[in-house]
Amino acid sequence: MPYFWTALLLLAKRMIKHTFLWISILIFSHELRAQKVISRQGHVAFFSYTSVENIKAENNQVLGIVDLQHGDIAVSMLMNAFIFEKALMREHFNESYVESDIFPKATFEGTIQDFDANQQEDQTRIVKGNFSMHGVTKELEIKARIEHVNENYIISGTFEAVVKDYEIKIPPLLAGNIAKTVSVDFRFECLPYED
């Protein structure tokens, strides 16, 4: 008799264990299906307006990945990929200001606050995180608009960056040509990402 109970208990234990395993696999695989969205051609542009001249640069090869479950976001952009109106501006930018041979990229890692991936209507959210450029990391809070179109998410917004914060040195001769604060536009059209 005791043997029977022990066997039954063992069987029950195994069943419970397996059930848990199957349930977790089911949940996990379901989550994995559309857990992340990615934008390989994210758009980041910055503008510097002064009375002397207006400078605009665009980068259309920015990488952005969003984890839909937690709202985590990672952005990586190569400084060399910024396109300027004038070749000399690009040269100054890469060689003197952001020193792209030493600091080839800028990154942002953060979380979209109160993000609801299932919401169909547009949502405006604060993205909190760390932005690193030119070897300097700053904590930023950026307002972003998130549009949910079918399985895609479009994240866009604008923020201001203070040039001095990133230890970017502008020669006195050109100080009047470059704004103290540049405005940065971004737009990421994210598609479902499969590993």
Place this chain on the structure above:
Amino acid sequence: MGNRKTRLLVIGLLLGVLIVIVYKTLYPEHRNIAAQSVDFILSANELTQEMSQSEMAKKYGDKVIHTYGRISAITGNIITLEDGVVVNLLDISGHVLEIGDSIAIKGRCIGYDDLLEEVKLDQASIIQE
């Protein structure tokens, strides 16, 4: 009378040439990668291997690279070679590209993305299909 006219003309011409020279040095033309000579030739796999070391960014960054390999993905004018080199082609018209094709391209290396472990090239043109 005529002497003064020619003098004015010469001064005007010199001034014009000077302005053009100053303008050209202040505002040089953008690089035309397709017309520039190649700095490095290496396979897509070798390039990914090399660029995954962060100290290599300086060696290849902004340089004209000739690379080759099998196409592993195509999205519009962006193709991926050997799952590691992402190439932004300037113009794909006149080319029929398919996944699995071997291709050689020439482009500017803009750097390495460790998020997806990819090397990125832009302003690229197809050398050989």
